[in-house]
Amino acid sequence: MTAGTQDARRRAFVTGITGQDGSYLAEMLLAKGYEVHGLIRRSSTFNTSRIDHLYRDVHDEQSNLFLHYGDLSDGSRLATLLDSIQPQEVYNLAAQSHVRVSFDEPEYTGDATGLGAIRLLETIRMIGLHCRYYQASSSEMFGATPPPQNETTAFYPRSPYGAAKVYAYWVTRNYREGYGMFAVNGILFNHESPRRGETFVTRKITRAVARIAAGQQTELYMGNLDAIRDWGYAPEYVEAMWRMLQNDEPSDYVVATGTKYTVRDFLSTSFDRVGLDWEKYVKFDPRYLRPTEVDALIGDPSKARDVLGWTPKVHAPDLARLMVDADIEALKHEGRPWIDTVTWA
Ligand code: NAP
Ligand code: GDD
Numbered sequence: 001m002t003a004g005t006q007d008a009r010r011r012a013f014v015t016g017i018t019g020q021d022g023s024y025l026a027e028m029l030l031a032k033g034y035e036v037h038g039l040i041r042r043s044s045t046f047n048t049s050r051i052d053h054l055y056r057d058v059h060d061e062q063s064n065l066f067l068h069y070g071d072l073s074d075g076s077r078l079a080t081l082l083d084s085i086q087p088q089e090v091y092n093l094a095a096q097s098h099v100r101v102s103f104d105e106p107e108y109t110g111d112a113t114g115l116g117a118i119r120l121l122e123t124i125r126m127i128g129l130h131c132r133y134y135q136a137s138s139s140e141m142f143g144a145t146p147p148p149q150n151e152t153t154a155f156y157p158r159s160p161y162g163a164a165k166v167y168a169y170w171v172t173r174n175y176r177e178g179y180g181m182f183a184v185n186g187i188l189f190n191h192e193s194p195r196r197g198e199t200f201v202t203r204k205i206t207r208a209v210a211r212i213a214a215g216q217q218t219e220l221y222m223g224n225l226d227a228i229r230d231w232g233y234a235p236e237y238v239e240a241m242w243r244m245l246q247n248d249e250p251s252d253y254v255v256a257t258g259t260k261y262t263v264r265d266f267l268s269t270s271f272d273r274v275g276l277d278w279e280k281y282v283k284f285d286p287r288y289l290r291p292t293e294v295d296a297l298i299g300d301p302s303k304a305r306d307v308l309g310w311t312p313k314v315h316a317p318d319l320a321r322l323m324v325d326a327d328i329e330a331l332k333h334e335g336r337p338w339i340d341t342v343t344w345a
Pocket of ligand 1: 015016017018019020021022039040041047070071072073092093094095096097098112136137138139187188189190191192197
């Protein structure tokens with residue numbers, strides 16, 4: 001079956017499908033009966049480990065996941081793809097998403113994370129595609145503005161990444177207001193999982209805990225342990241993305257747990273899980289500091305609860321424990337593919 005066939009299944013186009021959120025979103029959409037089209041970057045090595053378990057050969061009649069080479073920096077490719085796929089829902093999850101790295105690669109981050117959104121929006125407008133558009137906005141946009149943060153809180157980004165996300169946020173609103181597009185911003189606070197990239201702080205910690213407990217690592221170098229974050233569980237957050245696109249009216253929503261935890265708390269809970277004292281293993285390395293830090297992010301998800309009926313169930317302590325357990329399990333499979341299992345409602 002070729003892309004965009006005539007059957008009645010809803011079609012979604014997902015950028016960033018190889019990332020943490022993209023993999024859970026694709027998994028959830030497939031479970032709901034969608035035909036899912038994902039944008040993947042051509043790479044000299046395989047970069048699809050998070051979605052390999054979802055993929056069937058394209059010659060398989062049952063195949064409902066289609067992957068397409070492309071890049072958010074390549075507007076003409078986006079136009080060709082969207083025109084041929086004709087999706088009803090477009091989820092823009094692709095980004096250079098690492099805040100620390102955005103200080104090293106500010107121009108590229110602006111291009112992919114900021115301009116990538118306008119390339120998609122303008123493509124949708126130019127080809128007259130009737131679809132609903134989701135923009136992966138971020139609590140990093142609030143930056144230095146003190147918590148609690150909600151949909152009306154002023155933005156004060158503290159990194160090239162945060163500034164690029166503010167740009168993408170505003171063009172999404174502009175296309176909604178200017179052209180009547182169903183375009184929404186999900187302002188998601190930090191969300192984590194066993195599929196989280198290994199250099200984000202939670203996964204860096206839980207992976208190190210598993211390796212230290214197994215005798216494969218002796219120390220862990222960290223930056224600012226005082227940072228406060230509102231950490232939730234990624235599979236719950238992709239459900240919120242989907243709900244935003246099913247609502248009657250397009251709007252912007254904060255998605256968060258409303259609770260706070262420091263990096264130090266996350267360390268302590270994670271090491272506790274294997275009966276170790278974190279202070280014996282963790283060392284400071286200034287290379288993990290940022291030129292400007294975001295001290296505290298705590299979201300107020302009242303609007304998502306009231307309008308979308310979305311409520312988070314997993315909070316930071318349970319999240320830390322489930323991630324440590326998953327990393328212990330993953331170690332047993334080292335060298336062989338392993339993926340966590342999620343049960344979708
Ligand atoms: P992630 O794991 O870092 O995944 C990023 C995805 O974007 C990957 O699939 C990556 O492809 C792709 N990508 C990067 N640059 C690209 C480009 N130029 N063209 C096409 N694809 C590109 O991020 P995530 O945690 O899933 O987050 C998903 C989105 O939500 C991101 O936009 C992120 O900024 C935003 N967000 C995340 C959080 C969070 O806590 N996780 C919170 C708020 C907002 P490769 O696999 O090839 O690298
Ligand atoms: N990565 C990392 N590594 N962070 C560290 C370390 C370390 O060794 N030590 C301390 N931290 C602190 C950072 O300074 C930051 O305050 C906090 O841990 C969280 O860092 P990250 O996990 O890298 O996430 P982030 O909050 O900067 O950004 C994530 O969340 C945003 C939403 O608020 C990313 O997923 C962004 O893409 C997302 O938009």
